[in-house]
Amino acid sequence: MNAAQQARFHLANRILDLIIESRFEPGHHLREQQLALMLGVSRTPIRAALALLAQKGALESVRNKGYFLNLRADQLTRLEVDTPPSATQQIYTRIMQDRLAKLLPEEVSLSDLSQRYDTDRAMMRNVLSELERDGLMARGSGRSWSFLQTMQDPETQQSSYEFRLLLEPQGLLLPSFRAQNSVLERLRLQHLYFHDHPNLTSAMGKQLFELDATFHETIAEFSRNSFLFQAVQHQNRMRRLLEFASYENRARIREWCREHIQILDAITQNNLTLASDLMARHLEGARRASQAQRSRKP
Numbered sequence: 001m002n003a004a005q006q007a008r009f010h011l012a013n014r015i016l017d018l019i020i021e022s023r024f025e026p027g028h029h030l031r032e033q034q035l036a037l038m039l040g041v042s043r044t045p046i047r048a049a050l051a052l053l054a055q056k057g058a059l060e061s062v063r064n065k066g067y068f069l070n071l072r073a074d075q076l077t078r079l080e081v082d083t084p085p086s087a088t089q090q091i092y093t094r095i096m097q098d099r100l101a102k103l104l105p106e107e108v109s110l111s112d113l114s115q116r117y118d119t120d121r122a123m124m125r126n127v128l129s130e131l132e133r134d135g136l137m138a139r140g141s142g143r144s145w146s147f148l149q150t151m152q153d154p155e156t157q158q159s160s161y162e163f164r165l166l167l168e169p170q171g172l173l174l175p176s177f178r179a180q181n182s183v184l185e186r187l188r189l190q191h192l193y194f195h196d197h198p199n200l201t202s203a204m205g206k207q208l209f210e211l212d213a214t215f216h217e218t219i220a221e222f223s224r225n226s227f228l229f230q231a232v233q234h235q236n237r238m239r240r241l242l243e244f245a246s247y248e249n250r251a252r253i254r255e256w257c258r259e260h261i262q263i264l265d266a267i268t269q270n271n272l273t274l275a276s277d278l279m280a281r282h283l284e285g286a287r288r289a290s291q292a293q294r295s296r297k298p
Contacts, residue, residue: 009052011046011049012052014049015030015035015046016053016058017186018038019069020073020076023073024069025072026069028069029065030059030066030067057071058076073189087123089206091119092131093206095131104147106146106147107144107147108146109144110125110143110145135240136148136240157239158287158290158291160239161284162287164235165280165287167228167231167232169276172267172275172276173272173273173276174228178222179219179222179267180222185268188265190211191215192257194207194254194257195254195261212260213240215264217229217232219263220232252289259281262278263278266278
């Protein structure tokens, strides 16, 4: 898939987000010019994205009139408008998997990686830049790249869960805790999308991690305690590589989506004691699932 096609799918998802957040009702007229102004793009890509949403059944195309909303907000959250993985994303996933399997050393070169994954250097540079942005790699001298320190063994992961159990549930009970309902609702819809997704794949690992990390960081940020927030951010960066492998377990993904939604609902109802208890149970369940996964490995 080329960049223009990728952009079409990304823009379609941005339009979906806008529709859901704006609570448009079925029959609402989606005007190209208005969307172009709101999303900061020209009308041509808007038209292509609307056509894609019409193909998916979200919109109805009426000749000489334009596009009209066809589905309710709860139906839109279950709509599958997945951006097919680009070549860059596929190589990113393979590098993550190979690093977890200890098939890649701590320091690698651009040329070696290009050869290993049968791609040109320009594309590999893009992949490495993305890994650098995600806090997984850093540029070394010359053309070398190094994997940064992350959790790479189950023992460290267990220690992380113990630390987070001491921290995250308590953050919900701080007097300074203040949540934003619009942010909670957006997170809830994002979780429902993946929970109800009919075909979760390992290629979605990066998206799933971002959703998981955003959930925990958002709740930590609501505590208004910068030290707690920074600690959760640091834990997320450290666990990114090791938890990448867990996203092959579809049942576990749906389970933690349900648990996250229960926590979000408790916060929305201002039942922070319940939210704290649910967070503790969620983290303890994740810790036990990690242990079980480790015991099943030969």
